[in-house]
Amino acid sequence: MTQTTADSPARRQRAQIKERTLRTDQWWRYPLVTFIIFTAFLVYSTWAIFDTSYFASPYIAPYASPCLATSCPEGARLFGLAPFGDWYTLPPGLLILALPAGFRFTCYYYRKAYYRGFWLSPPACAVNEPHGKYTGESRFPLILQNIHRYFFYAAIVIGLILAWDAVLALVEKPVGLGTLILVVNAVFINLYTLSCHSCRHITAGRLNHFSKHPVRYRAWGFVSKLNAKHQQLALISMFTVVGADLYVRLVAKGIVNFPFA
Amino acid sequence: MSYKAKFRVWRGEGGEGKLEDFTVEVNEGEVVLDIIHRLQATQAPDLAVRWNCKAGKCGSCSMEINGKPKLGCMTRMSTFSEDETITVTPMRTFPVIKDLVTDVSFNYQKAREIPSFTPPANVQPGEYRMQQIDVERSQEFRKCIECFMCNNVCHVIRDHEENKPEFAGPRFLMRIAELDMHPYDVADRKDAAQEEHGLGYCNITKCCTEVCPEHIKITDNALIPMKERVVDRKYDPLVWLGNKIFKRSSSKS
Ligand code: SF4
Numbered sequence A: 001m002t003q004t005t006a007d008s009p010a011r012r013q014r015a016q017i018k019e020r021t022l023r024t025d026q027w028w029r030y031p032l033v034t035f036i037i038f039t040a041f042l043v044y045s046t047w048a049i050f051d052t053s054y055f056a057s058p059y060i061a062p063y064a065s066p067c068l069a070t071s072c073p074e075g076a077r078l079f080g081l082a083p084f085g086d087w088y089t090l091p092p093g094l095l096i097l098a099l100p101a102g103f104r105f106t107c108y109y110y111r112k113a114y115y116r117g118f119w120l121s122p123p124a125c126a127v128n129e130p131h132g133k134y135t136g137e138s139r140f141p142l143i144l145q146n147i148h149r150y151f152f153y154a155a156i157v158i159g160l161i162l163a164w165d166a167v168l169a170l171v172e173k174p175v176g177l178g179t180l181i182l183v184v185n186a187v188f189i190n191l192y193t194l195s196c197h198s199c200r201h202i203t204a205g206r207l208n209h210f211s212k213h214p215v216r217y218r219a220w221g222f223v224s225k226l227n228a229k230h231q232q233l234a235l236i237s238m239f240t241v242v243g244a245d246l247y248v249r250l251v252a253k254g255i256v257n258f259p260f261a
Numbered sequence B: 001m002s003y004k005a006k007f008r009v010w011r012g013e014g015g016e017g018k019l020e021d022f023t024v025e026v027n028e029g030e031v032v033l034d035i036i037h038r039l040q041a042t043q044a045p046d047l048a049v050r051w052n053c054k055a056g057k058c059g060s061c062s063m064e065i066n067g068k069p070k071l072g073c074m075t076r077m078s079t080f081s082e083d084e085t086i087t088v089t090p091m092r093t094f095p096v097i098k099d100l101v102t103d104v105s106f107n108y109q110k111a112r113e114i115p116s117f118t119p120p121a122n123v124q125p126g127e128y129r130m131q132q133i134d135v136e137r138s139q140e141f142r143k144c145i146e147c148f149m150c151n152n153v154c155h156v157i158r159d160h161e162e163n164k165p166e167f168a169g170p171r172f173l174m175r176i177a178e179l180d181m182h183p184y185d186v187a188d189r190k191d192a193a194q195e196e197h198g199l200g201y202c203n204i205t206k207c208c209t210e211v212c213p214e215h216i217k218i219t220d221n222a223l224i225p226m227k228e229r230v231v232d233r234k235y236d237p238l239v240w241l242g243n244k245i246f247k248r249s250s251s252k253s
């Protein structure tokens, strides 16, 4: 039933409340913690990309893998290949950086986290954002976030390469702390990759008749379980990759130096 | 056990109004809506509040309690400390009729803009055959009680009134996802989701999921899958090429 006051002009206005939010809990903690952790991650990554001690046989630092330039030490090259010749003098990590970086940057979880923590859009639920205008991901540049699935394909390859690095370490130095660290990192990186929303979609999310595709449906069930933990896997794998990378560099620099290092 | 609680309730008509202070009795086991009713019965007989079931199932009593969208009937007083002042306001995204009652017709308007379930022309009523696993995903979305707290909290329209014409809000983008995933729906939902209903405005910050009283995973299970389906249609050259080569007429597979 239409109420008789439906057209009264007063009804077109929201409650005029000047407070940005009336929340009384510590809503600023999530964006603040996100900001601090991500900033630290960016600072470390910038340093690591230019740091040259990325190889301590048989360990290769994840940020430098695959190592594709002639400047890479023999044992660090992927299958001994060095498609980038002498002319390439920049750090080899830069060659592949865009892939894992792009994967994380366009990841649905990271998007949520940095839209909240860095862009404050919104800083927290029911807390006004400080921007006058908002178009979200509906137009350039943020519409480009839609290329996420291509980074996912690349991330599968990178994940396999990191797993291969871990296997090599396992073969050459089965009893080594570095081996253990590389294995743990490879596991979490690959779990993170598999739990991706694009992966869930490609597996079977795009289908409407699960019953006609029983194998894909089961794979979808598995990926969906991982996907529910996507945020946790994104964060854990971020810590393991930094941990593994730093550890290899410390071994390479001789700072970490004991028999089972 | 009963005690006196401090309440601040927004009172006014249209948009004009202010927070009014009350001290009111609270008994064990009560919820915020009970206290609002006690205020009506004892101190503010003209205090307006919408409610119906008192069981978290009708979606009428949506309000903001200490700044968070909540159902008044499902928010226990025991979750607050006794010396805390509890602030109750109407939902901020919709125009106020009076006190805690907002005009939610924006939502009904948006619901009408979505074409209804469209079965294939050659399937007669009674001929639908669906397996449980084919409809399971959509069933999660059917738990919705239409409290509209997700649309209320979504910053796309909460902070930007001007986006209202372009944006259906999480509740109705979820409705589009529900239909698009339906094995017997043949209408084109993907282009419409992006171009007419504003799916691109959502930046997946998950506030809708945070406030949903039915715990529907709106963002993970409806909005992101829908964004991925739109990518298939509009932004993925490989899928486009595959569809051309294999002559799949639509991506309803
Ligand atoms: S996830 Fe999207 S629809 Fe949901 S509240 Fe955030 S921006 Fe709005």
Ligand code: SF4
Pocket: B143, B144, B145, B146, B147, B148, B149, B150, B151, B171, B208, B211, B212, B213, B214, B215, B216, B218
């Ligand atoms: S999806 Fe959840 S929050 Fe949104 S209207 Fe339905 S029940 Fe309410």
Ligand code: FES
Pocket: A103, A106, A107, A108, A109, A110, A148, A152, A192, A193, A195, A196, A197, A198, A199, A230
């Ligand atoms: S959604 Fe996070 S990696 Fe794809």
Ligand code: FES
Pocket: B050, B051, B052, B053, B054, B055, B056, B057, B058, B059, B060, B061, B062, B071, B072, B073, B074
């Ligand atoms: S009164 Fe029905 S949901 Fe609260």
